[in-house]
Amino acid sequence: PAPVAAAPGDNYVVDDALSGTRTRWFDEARFGMFIHFGPYAVYQGQYGTCREVEWIKRQCNIPWSDYEAKAATFNPSSFNANAIVQMAKQAGQKYIVITSKHHDGFAMWPTRVNRWNLRDHSGFSRDLLRELKDAATANGIKLGFYYSIWDWHDPDFVANFPAYVTKMKAQLQELVTNYDPALLWFDGEWAETNPTNPWSEQNGEDLERFVRAISPQVVTNNRIGKRRLVDGDYGTPEQALAGSPPSAQLQETCMTINNTWGYAAWDTNFKSPTQLVRDLAHLASNGANLLLNIGPMPTGAVSAGQSAALNGVGTWMATNGAAITGTGYTGLVGQPTWGKVTRKGNKLYLVVNNWATTLHLSQRSPFTVTGARVLGSASPVSVRRAGDGYDFLPSGGATNAIATVIEADITTPA
Ligand code: FHN
Known part of the structure; x- marks a missing residue:
């Protein structure tokens, strides 16, 4: 599917001009x-x-x-x-x-x-x-x-x-x-x-x-x-x-x-x-x-x-x-109802408070998911294009009572 157009404000990047060397x-x-x-x-x-x-x-x-x-x-x-x-x-x-x-x-x-x-x-x-x-x-x-x-x-x-x-x-x-x-x-x-x-x-x-x-x-x-x-x-x-x-x-x-x-x-x-x-x-x-x-x-x-x-x-x-550490605003996705998403470079982190067999992510700026996994677990996560973004389909249950994290590899257009 064609990439979804960027929403206003989506040009924000994690290491922006405000983050000078001091900060x-x-x-x-x-x-x-x-x-x-x-x-x-x-x-x-x-x-x-x-x-x-x-x-x-x-x-x-x-x-x-x-x-x-x-x-x-x-x-x-x-x-x-x-x-x-x-x-x-x-x-x-x-x-x-x-x-x-x-x-x-x-x-x-x-x-x-x-x-x-x-x-x-x-x-x-x-x-x-x-x-x-x-x-x-x-x-x-x-x-x-x-x-x-x-x-x-x-x-x-x-x-x-x-x-x-x-x-x-x-x-x-x-x-x-x-x-x-x-x-x-x-x-x-x-x-x-x-x-x-x-x-x-x-x-x-x-x-x-x-x-x-x-x-x-x-x-x-x-x-x-x-x-x-x-x-x-x-x-x-x-x-x-x-x-x-x-x-x-x-x-x-x-x-x-x-x-x-x-x-x-x-x-x-x-x-x-x-x-x-x-x-x-x-x-x-x-x-x-x-x-x-x-x-x-x-x-x-x-x-x-x-x-x-x-x-x-x-x-x-x-x-x-x-x-958490070194991450920030993704600029790429809308925040889901099941948790929060952070980004560090070419990785997205899906912090899932409410685990489900299908976790949908709305895409607001172009990126492609090339792989995904649960942190601290060997159980695989498959990913497919769906609606306005992606569905993440974990094969196992939540592994953490507080929040289970899915790490996704992404590529963005140059
Ligand atoms: O009055 C203080 C308060 O005691 C505390 O130190 C907090 C911390 O942010 N700051 C003040 C209130 O804004």
């Missing part, structure tokens, strides 16, 4: 680990009857004297950078982004800019960011730092914003120079819940120039500015699956593994590996990343519920990771 690793990674860790973890999500997590200081009206006293007891002696990196690696995650400073202003590294940090304030001598960087590098995992522009602790944020910005730049200079992060994940640039936040687009442009002058390769999210398409390198939908391609900007959805970012003892509402894998495949099929968050316990250890959820994803990824 190439990011655009191939597809799956990363977010870590929210700070002194708020010591409250474990509860202050009296008030339940909050990394916002607990503000939302529960905790006096600074109380919060500072609590932070002084912060002793993450069970933080095991290597175990965390192995957990990410096993899950199929290619990068880690950890909070270096959240809205409470507390620095997780021994900053020289102030004493509101893990070493000087809490007397914890280890440098967790250094340990994480070393473990990540040794395992081929990229490390990035979350950094909140909004700072509740430094009075200059309100009293003398230029002075605050000078200190913020000094901290970022420390982070970029001393740890050489692959990525800076800014946050707290908005004005909605903090109307006095003076952060402007000009501040964002200036900061982008500042960090790129130290490290031209550092990737930044769009919250460095005001989340415009031109700010930073990529967009940051939060707790929401990124929209359909083509997008004028790379995209990374950040998402909690339960309901909260930091550690809350009461939050055991963990997403199932099935849901997480389906979200991951959905995002990959749109050419977007998933940054999946964990919030370590105050000791620094990761809770059993969080590690079990990641482990479940990792078991699926061990067989089916080819359908």
